[in-house]
Amino acid sequence: MSEDQDGDETLPADGSLGDAVQQLEERLLDGRPRLTRQEVADAAGVPMMLAxxxxxxxxxxxxTDDDxxxxxxxxxxxxxxxxxxxxGVLDADSQAALVRTWGRSFARLAEWQTSLMARVALEDGQDPAGQLARFADDVLPRIDKLQSYVWRRHLTSAAGRLLTSAGGAQHAAEAVSTQTVCFVDIVGYTAHSRSLDESELVAWLEYFEDQCAGMSLDAGARIIKNIGDEVLLVADAPGPMVGLALAMTARGEDEADRFPxxxxxxxxxxxxxxxxDVFGSTVNVAARLTSVSRPGRVLVDAGTHDALAPAEATADADDAPAYRFxxxxxxxxxxxxxxxxWTVRTRSVG
Known part of the structure; x- marks a missing residue:
């Protein structure tokens, strides 16, 4: 390894790592590039404009045409x-949106996996090309199979949830259903993030996302996406979602808990x-309520309140959710x- 004037290690200049990257490309794309874009379109029997x-x-x-x-x-x-x-699986209306979603999702995944490859390739500081080759041989095939498995499991879960419920097939086709939406926002994110270096900030956010994922699964809710310091969740019923939101805010108020x-x-x-993703007025209402909610509090809209208020009135029953609005x-x-x-609390809290 060589060193620059500041004493930092630099990559070997003998091209070995570049050769390893080229070999990785050939492995991932089933061979060395040999076709232009026009040749690809012709071989696939697809108009060049569509390609x-x-x-x-x-x-x-x-x-370019000659590349x-x-x-x-x-x-x-x-x-x-x-x-x-x-x-007919991809019609004119869904083609652009679906393909764009594929591109964005896999681009983000590839960025993370490339960071993983870089760490593995450079961890011993001696043979980055060899490390990268071993990564390609031993790790990538397993990642490929695991990604396919995860997709199949989520597809099975989504199909079971949407297509077997009452009116589910119609809802799946129309993509409209009654759901409960929740935004959970970290309090004081900007100020706290300034006190952390890059690795600490990443670790902090990953812990938050990991805990949210586990709690959501336990509650029967689904995470739609993480938006920086905020997480968007949906559930099929308001009771479990309110319980989940209260559990998260309670953890955040516990000084002994790492949860923000x-x-x-x-x-x-x-x-x-x-x-x-999810859209519509209900999503917007949940976002607006979050923006005006006080730290450690859960605000709910009229739809959530009205669905749970009868249970509040009979909260002495053993099977009734103990919510107080x-x-x-x-x-x-x-x-x-x-x-x-309305603010909502568990009945046991005062």
Whole structure:
């Protein structure tokens, strides 16, 4: 290894790591690039205009007509995509959105996995090319199989949830259903993040996301996405979601718990589900309630309150959720004038 003037180690200049990266590319793409984009389109039997549109939506770098940048794997992928279009699985309305979602999702996953490869390749400081080759031989095949397994399990779960419920097939087709939405937001994120270095900040956020994921699964809720210091969740019923939000805020108020202080907003109503995300007025209400909620508190909308208020009235029953609601002054937030809201607590808390 050589050192620069500051004494930092640099990568070997003999091209061995570059050769290893090229070998990795050939392994992942089933061979060395030998085709231009026009040759790929011709071999797949796909119009060049369609091929270019699909590559753009997937987020791939644009290449010139003369660039030899593709392999037989690209031909097969383009052919399969065209088959899905021909079979009607991808229609004109869903094609762009679905392919774009694939591109963004796998681009983020690839960025993380590349960081993992870099760490493995450079960890001993002696043979990065050999380490990368071993990674390709021993690790990548297992990652490939595991990704396929995870996708299949989630597909099974989603199909069981949507297609077997009452009206589920219709809801799946229309992508509209009644759900409970919750945003959980870290209190004082900006100030706290300034006191952490990069690795500490990543560790802190990963701990938050990991704990949210575990608690959500236990409660029967689903994480839609993490947005920096905020997590968006959905559930099929308001009771479990309110219980989950209260559990998270309670952990945040416990000084002995690493879980950060949070606030939450919960709303129940019609939700549009599309490509793994959720949209609509109910989602917006949950977001607005979170923005005005006090630290350690959970605010709920009228839909959530009305669904759980009968249980509150009979809260002495053994099987009734022990929630206590308190009406707050109507709030005016962007898009919603005089929004009705309630704070909610477990009955055992005062």
């Amino acid at each position: 270019e549109e699909l590559w753009r939506l997937l987020g791939f770098a644009r290449v 030899v940048a593709f392999t037989d794997a690209d031909v097969e992928a383009l052919r399969l995509t065209h088959d899905l279009l021909r079979l 202080r949070v606030r939450a907003g919960v709303a129940t109503g019609e939700v549009v589900s599309r490509l793994g 308190k009406r707050v002054r109507r709030v005016s937030v962007k898009g919603f004038a005089r929004l009705a809201a």
